[in-house]
Amino acid sequence: MPTEQERKEVAVAYCERVTAGDVEAVLELFEPDAVIEDPVxxxxxxxxxxxxxxxxxxxxxxxxxxxxxxxxxxxxxTFVALPIVVSATIxxxxxxxxxxxxxxxxxxxxxxxxxAYWGPSDIR
Structure with missing residues (x-):
């Protein structure tokens, strides 16, 4: 079982890889049958x-x-929570x-x- 620190490192690595724009590196962090819900x-x-x-x-x-x-x-x-700020250009x-x-x-x-827990009022 990963330690609490190791779980935190995976979550932070996720942010780094998304920011880097490396989709394949992001996928390396996920199991093949992983599920995300963004936003919940x-x-x-x-x-x-x-x-x-x-x-x-x-x-x-x-x-x-x-x-x-x-x-x-x-x-x-198994769990870690991470507050994040996502900047997106549309x-x-x-x-x-x-x-x-x-x-x-x-x-x-x-x-x-x-x-991912966010709603319309969380967009600035």
């Missing part, structure tokens, strides 16, 4: 093929930058989204699930 309530994105399309859209169309806050561990062996206008992302990380130090 919009439905799941499941598996590497769907995740590749999802992150390719973020990189190509929004030029997203993800700035992590201080990761938070848990007494569970049609020449940059917006920021405040989110809290929760990652479930397995023994292989890979993400099995991710939930």
């Amino acid at each position: 309530g919009t439905g799941p994105v499941t598996g590497h093929a769907a995740l590749r399309d999802y992150y390719r859209n973020i990189v190509d169309n929004y030029r997203s930058r993800v700035e992590p806050g201080e990761p938070r561990g848990s007494h569970e062996d 049609d020449g206008t940059t917006s920021s989204v405040n989110s809290v992302d929760v990652f479930e990380i397995n023994d292989a130090h890979r993400i099995t699930r991710m939930w």
